[in-house]
Amino acid sequence: MKGGFYGLKVAQVSLILIGFVCMAVLMLAWTKTKLLTSLDPPESDVTYLPPEIPFSVKEGAGAKDVSQNTSRARLTEKDFGLPGISGDLESASTQSSATEEHTQNSTSSTATQVCNLGKGKWVIDDNQPLYSGLGCKQWLASMWACRMTQRTDFEYEKLRWWPKDCNMEEFTGSKFLRRMFNKTLAFVGDSLGRQQFQSMMCMITGGEERPDVLDVGNEYGLVKAPGSTRPDGWAYRFPSTNTTILYYWSASLCDLEPLNVSNRVTDVAMHMDRPPAFLRRFLHKFDVLVLNTGHHWNRGKLKANRWIMYVGGVPNTNRKIADIAGAKNFTVYSIVGWVNSQLPKYPGLKAFYRSISPRHFFNGDWNTGGTCDNTSPISAGKEVVQDESIDPLAAGAVKGTGVKLLDITALSQLRDEGHISRYSIKATPGVQDCLHWCLPGVPDTWNEILFAQI
Numbered sequence: 531m532k533g534g535f536y537g538l539k540v541a542q543v544s545l546i547l548i549g550f551v552c553m554a555v556l557m558l559a560w561t562k563t564k565l566l567t568s569l570d571p572p573e574s575d576v577t578y579l580p581p582e583i584p585f586s587v588k589e590g591a592g593a594k595d596v597s598q599n600t601s602r603a604r605l606t607e608k609d610f611g612l613p614g615i616s617g618d619l620e621s622a623s624t625q626s627s628a629t630e631e632h633t634q635n636s637t638s639s640t641a642t643q644v645c646n647l648g649k650g651k652w653v654i655d656d657n658q659p660l661y662s663g664l665g666c667k668q669w670l671a672s673m674w675a676c677r678m679t680q681r682t683d684f685e686y687e688k689l690r691w692w693p694k695d696c697n698m699e700e701f702t703g704s705k706f707l708r709r710m711f712n713k714t715l716a717f718v719g720d721s722l723g724r725q726q727f728q729s730m731m732c733m734i735t736g737g738e739e740r741p742d743v744l745d746v747g748n749e750y751g752l753v754k755a756p757g758s759t760r761p762d763g764w765a766y767r768f769p770s771t772n773t774t775i776l777y778y779w780s781a782s783l784c785d786l787e788p789l790n791v792s793n794r795v796t797d798v799a800m801h802m803d804r805p806p807a808f809l810r811r812f813l814h815k816f817d818v819l820v821l822n823t824g825h826h827w828n829r830g831k832l833k834a835n836r837w838i839m840y841v842g843g844v845p846n847t848n849r850k851i852a853d854i855a856g857a858k859n860f861t862v863y864s865i866v867g868w869v870n871s872q873l874p875k876y877p878g879l880k881a882f883y884r885s886i887s888p889r890h891f892f893n894g895d896w897n898t899g900g901t902c903d904n905t906s907p908i909s910a911g912k913e914v915v916q917d918e919s920i921d922p923l924a925a926g927a928v929k930g931t932g933v934k935l936l937d938i939t940a941l942s943q944l945r946d947e948g949h950i951s952r953y954s955i956k957a958t959p960g961v962q963d964c965l966h967w968c969l970p971g972v973p974d975t976w977n978e979i980l981f982a983q984i
């Protein structure tokens with residue numbers, strides 16, 4: 531659409547009206563904030579642009595930038611974090627000077643309608659997986675590499691997620707690195723976050739050995755403490771593009787403070803209203819952040835970790851958030867709210883909250899003989915048809931904020947055959963892992979969906 535806004539052929543009055551509102555909002559926003567951006571230069575053009583160019587709402591030739599000249603690059607930002615035109619100015623201004631955009635096929639009534647990558651179906655694709663589970667030894671934990679176990683069925687590796695209303699760009703390591711030129715992607719969360727991190731490393735490298743990739747854990751304090759079995763996370767850098775990928779273990783997504791540092795078995799204050807210290811310290815270094823939590827929110831884990839709920843610096847006395855569900859809800863809203871509050875300071879930051887990864891224990895729970903024995907892919911159905919997330923906590927927490935939902939719950943729910951299942955290396959006989967996923971596998975799709983949004 532070369533004519534830009536005034537040359538529109540789609541003469542939908544409503545769209546044009548919305549366009550004007552949008553432009554007004556965005557011009558206001560633009561004058562308020564200087565904005566960083568991420569660019570995806572055309573395939574053939576590896577020129578990197580200065581960081582002061584706003585990104586457009588959606589990929590497409592129809593994008594007309596209202597605030598700055600963008601003729602030098604094709605902008606492919608996909609509607610990052612604009613919560614809706616009805617959202618307040620504040621959150622719009624923290625995002626981007628998004629551009630007005632009209633596509634022929636736009637069925638939505640507002641220009642800010644986001645294409646829902648979580649809605650679609652699983653299809654068999656012989657180009658999957660993107661790396662071999664026999665490789666990627668540099669990053670893939672052997673306990674998650676189902677190819678290294680007794681498992682003999684691998685149909686689950688061949689599925690690709692096919693969003694219904696959007697064209698999900700194909701992931702390639704080189705495209706990813708180019709887009710993340712001189713940038714840092716951080717995963718912060720529990721072991722499912724760690725799976726997504728390992729998956730990402732394998733996807734970028736295609737599972738090939740990469741001696742050039744640097745371990746930069748020490749830049750982020752991610753070194754093994756004396757007496758611990760592993761560091762709190764890992765950080766690696768691809769020197770060719772200076773792209774850093776890291777993972778930090780924070781199962782609760784809040785600040786943990788030992789109550790007596792000189793005592794190794796001390797209780798730990800779990801400050802549910804404070805972000806993890808790691809995030810406070812390093813957020814300014816991140817360009818893309820993916821948060822998750824969920825499965826550690828049960829009495830058993832809290833007790834085993836000696837985590838005591840704290841709010842406002844003192845033990846929690848609020849009954850409403852004293853139960854696990856209330857505490858989890860409170861914490862997720864707190865961390866998302868905090869990240870959102872930081873976005874004006876770091877306008878280039880794209881922050882995601884990943885919805886819960888579903889468990890599939892049938893006929894019991896993890897500790898009562900629950901199983902996930904099915905080996906036929908998508909026997910539970912292959913489609914997600916609803917628009918709303920089936921993780922209302924995650925959806926509610928990001929609503930109205932600049933933090934974007936990485937909504938993987940419903941699509942993963944269809945993949946009960948993709949878990950480690952009985953092939954768990956560590957498990958005692960009879961105990962199955964129907965929580966973690968085989969890699970390659972379902973978390974690869976989470977990363978494809980992430981890639982489509984950065």
Ligand SMILES: *[C@@H]1O[C@H](CO)[C@@H](O)[C@H](O)[C@H]1NC(C)=O
Nearest residue numbers: 595596597598599600601602
């Ligand atoms: C944008 O680029 C066009 C063509 O290069 C130029 O004519 C125009 O003056 C530029 N506008 C601004 C605001 O820089």
Ligand SMILES: *[C@@H]1O[C@H](CO)[C@@H](O)[C@H](O)[C@H]1NC(C)=O
Nearest residue numbers: 590633634635636695696697
């Ligand atoms: C628009 O939609 C029609 C029918 O749904 C489809 O054939 C066409 O390829 C689409 N065009 C674009 C640009 O997506």
Ligand SMILES: *[C@@H]1O[C@H](CO)[C@@H](O)[C@H](O)[C@H]1NC(C)=O
Nearest residue numbers: 578579580711712713772815
């Ligand atoms: C890379 O980013 C750093 C800040 O993180 C900046 O100082 C440096 O100039 C950037 N390098 C390039 C080549 O853009």
Ligand SMILES: *[C@@H]1O[C@H](CO)[C@@H](O)[C@H](O)[C@H]1NC(C)=O
Nearest residue numbers: 712713714771772773774815
């Ligand atoms: C590479 O990235 C790191 C971390 O973002 C940054 O501190 C450093 O300045 C970058 N190096 C160059 C040469 O731009």
Ligand SMILES: *[C@@H]1O[C@H](CO)[C@@H](O)[C@H](O)[C@H]1NC(C)=O
Nearest residue numbers: 789790791792793794795796
């Ligand atoms: C902290 O732990 C140490 C070692 O167990 C103990 O000697 C000390 O009394 C504790 N301090 C407090 C304030 O409880």
Ligand SMILES: *[C@@H]1O[C@H](CO)[C@@H](O)[C@H](O)[C@H]1NC(C)=O
Nearest residue numbers: 855856858859860863864926
């Ligand atoms: C979760 O917390 C938010 C913010 O405090 C609150 O508005 C919402 O009602 C809570 N939801 C539940 C289910 O407790």
